[in-house]
Amino acid sequence: MNGDVSRVSTIEDREYSRRKFLKTAAWVGAALSAAGIGGTQVFTRYAEAQPTLGFVAFPTYQGLGDAAILQFAYQLELLEGRFYQFGVEAGILDDFAATQIAAIRDHEFAHADFIAQTLAGLGAAVPPEPTFVYPEGVFSDPVAFLELAATFEPVGIGAYQGSAGALQSKEILAGAGSILGVECDHRTAIDILRGISGPNFIPFQRSFTFGEAVAATTPFGVVV
Amino acid sequence: MEKKVINVPDAEQLARPWTRRDFFKTLAAAGISAAVASAVLFPRDAQTQQGGDIDIFNFTLTLELLEVDFYTRALGSGVLFGEGLAVITNNLNNESAHRDFLLGAIPAQGGVPAPLADQFVFPPEVFSSQDAILQQSLVFENTGVGALLGAGPLISDPSNLEAALSLYGTENDHVTAVKNALGFVPPANEAFKTPLTMDEVLARIAPFLVSAPLPSAPPPSAAPAESTGGTSTSTGNTLASA
Numbered sequence: 001m002n003g004d005v006s007r008v009s010t011i012e013d014r015e016y017s018r019r020k021f022l023k024t025a026a027w028v029g030a031a032l033s034a035a036g037i038g039g040t041q042v043f044t045r046y047a048e049a050q051p052t053l054g055f056v057a058f059p060t061y062q063g064l065g066d067a068a069i070l071q072f073a074y075q076l077e078l079l080e081g082r083f084y085q086f087g088v089e090a091g092i093l094d095d096f097a098a099t100q101i102a103a104i105r106d107h108e109f110a111h112a113d114f115i116a117q118t119l120a121g122l123g124a125a126v127p128p129e130p131t132f133v134y135p136e137g138v139f140s141d142p143v144a145f146l147e148l149a150a151t152f153e154p155v156g157i158g159a160y161q162g163s164a165g166a167l168q169s170k171e172i173l174a175g176a177g178s179i180l181g182v183e184c185d186h187r188t189a190i191d192i193l194r195g196i197s198g199p200n201f202i203p204f205q206r207s208f209t210f211g212e213a214v215a216a217t218t219p220f221g222v223v224v
Numbered sequence: 225m226e227k228k229v230i231n232v233p234d235a236e237q238l239a240r241p242w243t244r245r246d247f248f249k250t251l252a253a254a255g256i257s258a259a260v261a262s263a264v265l266f267p268r269d270a271q272t273q274q275g276g277d278i279d280i281f282n283f284t285l286t287l288e289l290l291e292v293d294f295y296t297r298a299l300g301s302g303v304l305f306g307e308g309l310a311v312i313t314n315n316l317n318n319e320s321a322h323r324d325f326l327l328g329a330i331p332a333q334g335g336v337p338a339p340l341a342d343q344f345v346f347p348p349e350v351f352s353s354q355d356a357i358l359q360q361s362l363v364f365e366n367t368g369v370g371a372l373l374g375a376g377p378l379i380s381d382p383s384n385l386e387a388a389l390s391l392y393g394t395e396n397d398h399v400t401a402v403k404n405a406l407g408f409v410p411p412a413n414e415a416f417k418t419p420l421t422m423d424e425v426l427a428r429i430a431p432f433l434v435s436a437p438l439p440s441a442p443p444p445s446a447a448p449a450e451s452t453g454g455t456s457t458s459t460g461n462t463l464a465s466a
Contacts, residue, residue, distance in 0.1 A: 100410035107415040110230040114416070117232065161389045165382030173377045174419065175233075180389060181369055181417035184396035189412035192404050198310030200401035203321035205393030207386060 060210035061166035067124035069163045070172070072213070073179075074115040075222045076159060078129050080152050081108035083138075087149075090139040097142065097193045101149075104186050111179050118172060130221040146194050153187035155216045156180075158208030230415045277384040278335035280375045283422070284388065285326040286338050287368050290429060291319040293344045294364060301351040308354045311401045315361065318398070322391050329387065344432050355406070362402045367428045368395040370420030 061069060084105035088098055116126045138144045160180035167173045184205065191199035208216070214224050295316035298304065304312055330337045350360045372392035379385040396417065404411035 096409060100412060103410045103413060106230055107412075110232050110415045113232045157393055161386060161393065164376075164389055165385050170377040174373070177373050177376045177389065177392070178417045178419070180393060181373060181396040182412075182414060184393040185400040185412035185414065188397045188400035189404075189410065192400075192411060197307060198314045198401070199404070200311055200314045200318065200394070200397040202394055202397060203318040204325075204390045207390070 061163040064166065066168050066172050067119060067122050069167060070115050070119050071127050072224060073159065074112055074119065075127055075130055076156055076217060077108045077112040077115060079132055079217060079220055079222055080156065081105055081112060082132055083134060083152065084108060086139050087145050092140060092142045092145065100189050100193060104189065107182055114175060118175060127223065130223050132221040134220065146190060149190045150194060153183055153190055155208060155213055156183040157187060157205050159213040161205055162207035162209060233416055277379050277381055278330055278333055280379055281326050281330050282335065282338045283375065284372065285323065285330065287371060288319050288323040288326060289340065290344055290432060291364050291368065292316065292323055294346060294360065295319060297346060298351060298357045303351065304354050304357065308358055308405045311405045312357065312361065315398050318394050343434050345434055346432060358402050358406045362399065362406065363428065365395055365398040365402060367420065367425055369399060369417055371425045373417055374419035374421060
């Protein structure tokens, strides 16, 4: 397949391995089962020996409301945008990587602008930018930088996907869906920069519960 | 790297003013007859729309089947190598997983899946080189992205929405991986994804749909067997037996 790529997670309690990603099929099955829909048999060959992973279909974003979901997403975009900005400014990346990371940085800030504009439309507060804390050394070592990037992007994907069903406004849902697709582009591009051949190896994207998304971002300064 | 100015859309622009009715009503405008399109997208024995989320899942299933067929033939062409081969192989595996998911989810919700086989024709030139395959792949993948993004807000069950977004995300992965194999710099080069209407989706896939003879709408005289790039050319029987 894609060879062994070691992922030394710099986030304390969280490590995303490809193996875990491939088990997302089991999650989709579990989600459907939980909803009484069935059809899990189609996943058996992907889920292998992990029939139950305990994933819950729509956990915990329910009841937050559109504004709170967006306020969280806004900070997540800024967390990523600043991270990529500092990575570009550090001058540690080769030309190809620097071009891609600069584009991703611009996308994240555009997403933040979009969300701020949407929050304003709702009459809700745009959160102040948190004081972000990034692990020591990530801006001096391109490998460490890209490894952390590879953990950030799935959080964004998982948070947008996980919260979609809880959004009340269909317009906001469409906007969140648009951004979700771009986060998937980023996840793939980061893996390309990490030298992974065939970076499109995830059949089903994984949702994060709100708790998981919070746990993955608050250590960096996101405020909930 | 200089910061690029990105035009930030507003939410209304991204959520074009669709209702389910808008999304499904204008099949005819895509350059194929509404009857043929309906027959391909919705099963013969349930030609009226089945309602709920099943229509959207069936529509998605048809796109997945188109891609599975295309990638299967692409891998059989023998012209793929290196990164292109790796990316197309993964695309096939993922689209096959999506197909299997939908084939489970549709009947589980009381629906009848769209017909499975022999619906598509491809001109031989799309398999003539790695570049041709990747270019066509990019069109199909972007179509899948736009279709699912467009349909997403119309899905009523939150579990189905989450599942559809899970598939949608992977179509985006495909777009970026294919762009990279084509040499795009940078490969991830869009700040926002744009939804497509059903008409726009149909316009892109219509050239690849076999026109099946239907009692209510006889197709134009074209004989698909003359123009296929691949092995499967049967037409009416497929729909009749579905």
